Amino acid sequence: MKYDLTRFAINQITTPKWSMPEAIEGYSRNGIKGIAVWRNFLDDYGVEKTSKHLKDAGMWVASLCTSAWVNETEAAAYKAQIDANRRIIDQAAAIGAPCVVMVMGGLPKGDKDLAAQRVRIHDALAELAPYAIASGVKLGLEPLHPMYCGDRSAMNSITDVKGLIDELGDDATSLVADVYHCWWDPAFERELRHAGKDRIQTFHYCDWLVPTRNLRDRGMVGDGVIDFARIRGWLDEIGYEGPFELEIFSELNWWERDPEETVRIAIERCGPFVGPLKK
Amino acid sequence: MKYDLTRFAINQITTPKWSMPEAIEGYSRNGIKGIAVWRNFLDDYGVEKTSKHLKDAGMWVASLCTSAWVNETEAAAYKAQIDANRRIIDQAAAIGAPCVVMVMGGLPKGDKDLAAQRVRIHDALAELAPYAIASGVKLGLEPLHPMYCGDRSAMNSITDVKGLIDELGDDATSLVADVYHCWWDPAFERELRHAGKDRIQTFHYCDWLVPTRNLRDRGMVGDGVIDFARIRGWLDEIGYEGPFELEIFSELNWWERDPEETVRIAIERCGPFVGPLKK
Structure with missing residues (x-):
């Protein structure tokens, strides 16, 4: 093996043509032992079968993706979303995922009150925090x-996420940092350094394409404009020791390809940025 | 006229099927006396003919769009971009535009150094500032x-733009705020209030569509999720008295329509948000 893939994981959404067992076998066959699990594949295969298969394959789980949205304005519907997230935390605990990646929902349907949605997100995270702590699963923000x-x-x-973690605590919450989402942010480097090695739960790789054709047109590492060497350098300086996880939403390209090819290219492209810390 | 359109302008990019004289006549015919001028139409018709036509039609100019990019790494090419921006400032002065909207370029071709590009933007604005002051034209950031x-x-x-204006001064620079670009930003309201009525040069209206199909799929006011009533409310409280300018990039919809229809619908949709301050 040309690269040390010990810390490398692939997020299942990158290879959506593969079912859960196909992904476990496919990643493992290529020397990748880390996986970020997506809920639809988990539900299809079942929690017990997934857990056993992961264990048999010697795989480790970077995260469970994603939370249920929390964007209902009616009390009963909101409570159902909170309950759904408790069940997702249960699933994460069952498969050994250290965190659930919290994707909290945009604006409620027919509602334009963005400030209220941000209060709702805050309150939902605060309500879920004790359950997450009791379950040993972090809310990955x-x-x-x-x-x-x-x-x-x-x-x-990312600055607001820092504030949420400061408030809700490191036992309940952690930072899930994705270069695709944050690369443009003038505060990105500063906030990573402020978070430090222990608060960064997992680190997502994905490139920003120029041009970007639609909102699900993310790129393979190396095909876009993000400076992975520089950003990996920051993480080395911080002392980050967690996973590097490839996550690509790509309706027009990677989702159409043979997953075997995607995994092979992923190793070539990500390999230089997932190895041991620089000495 | 149902609405007071005194402060309303249309940005020419909203009706790209119209040439400069067609836009001047078309907006004016519909009771809109404000225009944001786009350079390609200005160059086609010429500065002198445009100035005379605007004057004859009783129009006022909200801004000249846009600056030349400043994203060259070689000294000679960079200097050419600075010089191009001086000529654009001259054009703005000639047509009575109070500002040039500064769109500063993304990453240089083949270059991933985002921090260096931001330094380049800073340095270019600092270099252009004295010329802008001497010309009586602001760099609209x-x-x-x-x-x-x-x-x-x-x-x-918008927070970084505040820093640039603080440094370069209100004689040289001003804030061009566009709800489409900033609506998501948790700092948007705070930064508008901090900027205050005099620092906000012009205010752009355009809606965020859900779903957004590509990166040039902006929406007519009312077709998306932005809360215009609330944001106009902030501006009222701030005491803002400048233009409200409709600017829509829309490859798949508005750019394909008859501009006469676009202008008619624009008045209906923007009318409630461009009138006199609330008492």
């Missing part, structure tokens, strides 16, 4: 790119 | 949505 504010998550600022 | 960081402008944070 991932700032999403501002272009997803309307319909996926109104948690878009 | 417009934070662009983070999704344009790679290829249009690496000036993406």
